[in-house]
Amino acid sequence: MRIIVLGDIFGNPGRKIVKDSLPKLRELHQPDVIIANGENAAGGFGLTKKVAEELFDLGIDVITSGNHIWDKKEVYPYLQQEQRVLRPANYPPGVPGSYVHYLPVGTETLAVLSLTGRVFMGDFDCPFRKFDQLYGEMSQQTRHIVVDFHAEATSEKIAFGWHVDGRASLVVGTHTHVATADQRLLDRGTGYVTDLGMCGPMDGVLGVERQPVIQKFLTQLPNRFTVASGRSQLNGVLAELDRKGKTTEIFRLSDQENIV
Ligand SMILES: [Fe+2]
Ligand SMILES: [Fe+2]
Incomplete structure (x- = not known):
């Protein structure tokens, strides 16, 4: 099974580069499944039904997310009805949305599972124990399990990868918007990368215009952030899974373009 996973799609520039690059990536790599993190797909902050449907129309099969999934309130009822859009599993009970598809x-x-880390993120339930708890149920259904681990701290992500090695097929980190170059196979067959990086503007700061961010660092005053213009980048991985659900190969995917 060949899987493409794309990092956080950021605003209109992110959706555009995904739209422009996907036909090429599909032809080149013949993926069976395409997964993307959509937490920043609507204007950089959150997701809407309209934007999610646009991503599904591009051929994305499952949309994972993270802390920004809640930014647009209109998405709440949509999360209740659309099983292909996931929010992290380890939020407190009663939160809307599904977390495994x-x-x-x-x-x-x-099986595609969304989890969030806790370090510099929030007081969520333990993602390590949450995975242990859900693994029983998931492993009844399949040996092919992909986890989007949405987290800030590289240590928490790497530790999580080792914790689930041999149980998850593939663990991809998201959230930092900066790709790491550590894609690899862990000892027991889990494909792993600490962060996919994002699909979106590359000349701002993590997707937003750089001047307001620089001003915020200089003055410590709150500022409004908007989606950056300029060049865009696409980041993700391509992974090949065998019949036993082990990853046999993992490669980084990246693309860049000018969209001034
Ligand atoms: Fe993000
Ligand atoms: Fe995030």
């Missing part, structure tokens, strides 16, 4: 892929099934 089972996707038929040929004769196999793929």
Whole structure:
């Protein structure tokens, strides 16, 4: 099973580079499944039904997310009805939305799970124990399990990768918007990367215009952030999973373009 996972799609520039690059990536790599993190897809902050449907129309099968999924209140009822859009599993009970999606892929099934880290993130339930708890249920259904681990601290992400090694097929980090170059196979067959990086503007600061961010650092005063213009980048990975749900190969995918 060949899977493409794309990092946080940021605003209109992110959606555009995904739209422009996907046909090329699809032709080159023939993926069976495309997963993308959509927490910043609507104007850089959150997701809406309209934007999610636009991403599904591009051929994305499952949309994962993170802390920014809640930014647009209109998404709450949509999360309740659309099982292909995931919010992290380890939020407190009663929070809307699903967090694991089972996707038929040929004769196999793929489970996609969204989790968030806690370090510099918030007081969530323990993602390590949450995975342990959900693994029983997921492993009844399939040996193919992809986890989007949405977290800030590299240590927490790497530790999580080792914790689930041999149980998850593939662990991809998201949230920092900066790609790491540590994609690899862990000892027991889990494909791993600390952060996919984002799909969005590359000349701002993590997706937003740079001047307001510089001003904020200089003055410590609050400021309004808007989606940056200029060049865009696409970041993600391509992973090949065998029948036993082990990753046999993982490669970084990246693309850049000018969209002034
Ligand atoms: Fe993000
Ligand atoms: Fe995030």
